[in-house]
Amino acid sequence: MSAWLHKQRNLLDFTLSSLSRRRGKTLGMMAVYTAIVFVLASVMLFSHAIRREAAVVLAKSPEVLVQRMVAGRHDLIPARHLDAVKGIRGVQSAEGRLWGYLFDPAAAANYTLMVPANPRIEPGKVVIGDGVARVRSADPGDLMSFRAHDGALVQFKVDRAISRDSALVSADLFLVAEEDFRRLFGIAPGLFTDLAISVRNPREVTKIAEKIDAALPDTRIILRDEILRTYESVFDWREGMLLVLLAGSILAFAIFSWEKASGLSAEERREIGILKAVGWETSDVIRLKMLEGLVVSLSAFLVGYLLAYFHVFHLGAGLFEPVLKGWAMLYPKYKLTPFVDELQVATLFFFTVFPYTIATVVPIWRAAIVDPDTVMR
Structure with a gap:
C-alpha cells in the first residue's frame, strides 16, 4: 500500500512540474476556465438562493x-x-x-x-x-x-x-x-x-x-402553491434567458478547451516518447496526462466556484442582479442567506470538470501507443 501511495505522489509531483514548464499555456487555460465556472456558478447560486428566499416568504402567506x-x-x-x-x-x-x-x-x-x-x-x-x-x-x-x-x-x-x-x-x-x-x-x-x-x-x-x-x-x-410555482417559472425564465445570452461564450470555451485538450504540441509528443523510452507504460502515460487535465479543471472549478460564492453572497451579485431580480426603481437592498445545493454543485462539476479531463484521453492514447523512437524523431 505504501509503495502504491509513493508512486501516486511521485506521479503528482511530475504532473505539477510538467504543468509548471508550460506555465503560460496552463495559466491561460485556467483563467478562461475559471471565468466560465464563475459565471455559471454565480447565475446558479443567485437564482437558487432567491428562489429559496421567495419560498420562505411565501410560507407565511395565506393558503x-x-x-x-x-x-x-x-x-x-x-x-x-x-x-x-x-x-x-x-x-x-x-x-x-x-x-x-x-x-x-x-x-x-x-x-x-x-x-x-x-x-x-x-x-x-x-x-x-x-x-x-x-x-x-x-x-x-x-x-x-x-x-x-x-x-x-x-x-x-x-x-x-x-x-x-x-x-x-x-x-x-x-x-x-x-x-x-x-x-x-x-x-x-x-x-x-x-x-x-x-x-x-x-x-x-x-x-x-x-x-x-x-x-x-x-x-x-x-392558492399559495400556485403563487410559488409562478415565482419558480419567473426565476427559471430569467436564469434561462441569461444562460442563453452567455451560450456563445460557453460554446467558445467548449471549443477552446477541446482544442487545447485534444491537440498535443510537438513538445508534449516528444515528452511522451521520452517517457515511453525510459520504461513508462502506456497506462502510466495516460494516467499522467489525465491527472494534468484533472489538476487544471479541478483547480479552475474550485477557484471559480469560490469567487462566485463571494460574488453572490458578499458582493450582492452585482454583475447579474438587475437581470435575475428584475427591473424596478426601488431595488430592495438585502443580503441573501448563503445556501449551497449539493445537486447543483455536482451538476456544475460534472459538466465543467469531466469533459475537459476525458477529452485528454484519446490524443494521449494515440501518442502513447506509437513507437518512442518514431515520436522523438
Whole structure:
C-alpha cells in the first residue's frame, strides 16, 4: 500500500512540474476556465438562493386568496362574500385585505399601499419600507403628501421605516390606516381588495378552494402553491434567458478547451516518447496526462466556484442582479442567506470538470501507443 501511495505522489509531483514548464499555456487555460465556472456558478447560486428566499416568504402567506372578477378583470369584493367564506366548513379564518399601488411623481416609482391587520396604524401616519425611505430621503417625523382620487391633498407623517432585514418583501411598502386608504382611493366601507383565507387542515386546501369556487362563482381562487410555482417559472425564465445570452461564450470555451485538450504540441509528443523510452507504460502515460487535465479543471472549478460564492453572497451579485431580480426603481437592498445545493454543485462539476479531463484521453492514447523512437524523431 505504501509503495502504491509513493508512486501516486511521485506521479503528482511530475504532473505539477510538467504543468509548471508550460506555465503560460496552463495559466491561460485556467483563467478562461475559471471565468466560465464563475459565471455559471454565480447565475446558479443567485437564482437558487432567491428562489429559496421567495419560498420562505411565501410560507407565511395565506393558503387561499379570493378575488372578485368582473368582465374578466380583478374588482373590489363586497363584505357579503367574506361572510359566505366564513360559513364554509374547514375555513379557520378569513379577512378582507386592502392593498393597491400609488405612483409617486417625486420618485417616479410605484409604492405598494397596504392596510396591516396588526399592528394598527394611527390615521394620518405611515410606516414606509427601506426603499421608499431611500428614494424620498424620508426620516421619522417627515411629511409626505399625495393626491387622492378626487384631487384633494392627503398628508402623511412618517412614523418609522421598516428594517432593511426584510427589504426583500418590504422595500416598496407604504403602510397606512384603513381610513386613509379608503380616503385616497375612494373605496366605500364594506369593500375589500381581496380575501385572505386560512385553512385548518393543509391537506384540504384544494377541497376548500373548490367549495369557495362553488359558493362564489364570480371569484377567482389563487392558492399559495400556485403563487410559488409562478415565482419558480419567473426565476427559471430569467436564469434561462441569461444562460442563453452567455451560450456563445460557453460554446467558445467548449471549443477552446477541446482544442487545447485534444491537440498535443510537438513538445508534449516528444515528452511522451521520452517517457515511453525510459520504461513508462502506456497506462502510466495516460494516467499522467489525465491527472494534468484533472489538476487544471479541478483547480479552475474550485477557484471559480469560490469567487462566485463571494460574488453572490458578499458582493450582492452585482454583475447579474438587475437581470435575475428584475427591473424596478426601488431595488430592495438585502443580503441573501448563503445556501449551497449539493445537486447543483455536482451538476456544475460534472459538466465543467469531466469533459475537459476525458477529452485528454484519446490524443494521449494515440501518442502513447506509437513507437518512442518514431515520436522523438
